[in-house]
Amino acid sequence: xxxxxxxxxxxxxxxFFALALDETTDITNTAQPAIFIRGVTSDFKIQEDLLSxxxxxxxxxxxxxxxxxxxxxxxxxxxxxxxxxxxxDGAPAMVGSRKGLSALVKKxxxx
Numbered sequence: 001x002x003x004x005x006x007x008x009x010x011x012x013x014x015x016f017f018a019l020a021l022d023e024t025t026d027i028t029n030t031a032q033p034a035i036f037i038r039g040v041t042s043d044f045k046i047q048e049d050l051l052s053x054x055x056x057x058x059x060x061x062x063x064x065x066x067x068x069x070x071x072x073x074x075x076x077x078x079x080x081x082x083x084x085x086x087x088x089d090g091a092p093a094m095v096g097s098r099k100g101l102s103a104l105v106k107k108x109x110x111x
Contacts, residue, residue: 007037007051007076008075008077010039010047011037011047011077012077013039013042014039014040014041014047015041015042015082016040016084017037017038017039017040017084018037018038018084018086019036019051019083019085020036020037020086021036021069021088022088022089030056031055031056032053032055032056033054033056033065033068033069034050035052035053035068035069036048037078051072051076052071052072054072056068
């Protein structure tokens with residue numbers, strides 16, 4: 001809990017941040033999307049951390065990953081407009097220009 005609070009405090013000072021999302025499935029067939037953050041403060045200090053691991057049972061669709069990403073961003077008060085880069089593991093569902101995770105994030109930022 002202390003680590004979460006510390007990261008939340010640091011994240012509020014980020015001028016911009018990048019997120020990386022990597023999904024893997026464990027031996028119990030549970031998807032484990034891990035979200036990493038790299039933020040930059042106004043004095044150019046860089047902070048890198050594991051932001052969240054959000055287990056997901058059964059199949060994972062891009063919409064599920066999108067919801068997990070938004071949930072993690074809400075937990076840490078990370079505004080979408082400060083998101084500079086979103087990196088994924090390169091799976092087609094993640095990078096599709098119309099229906100991929102990146103497209104959903106862009107669409108959410110515009111609404």
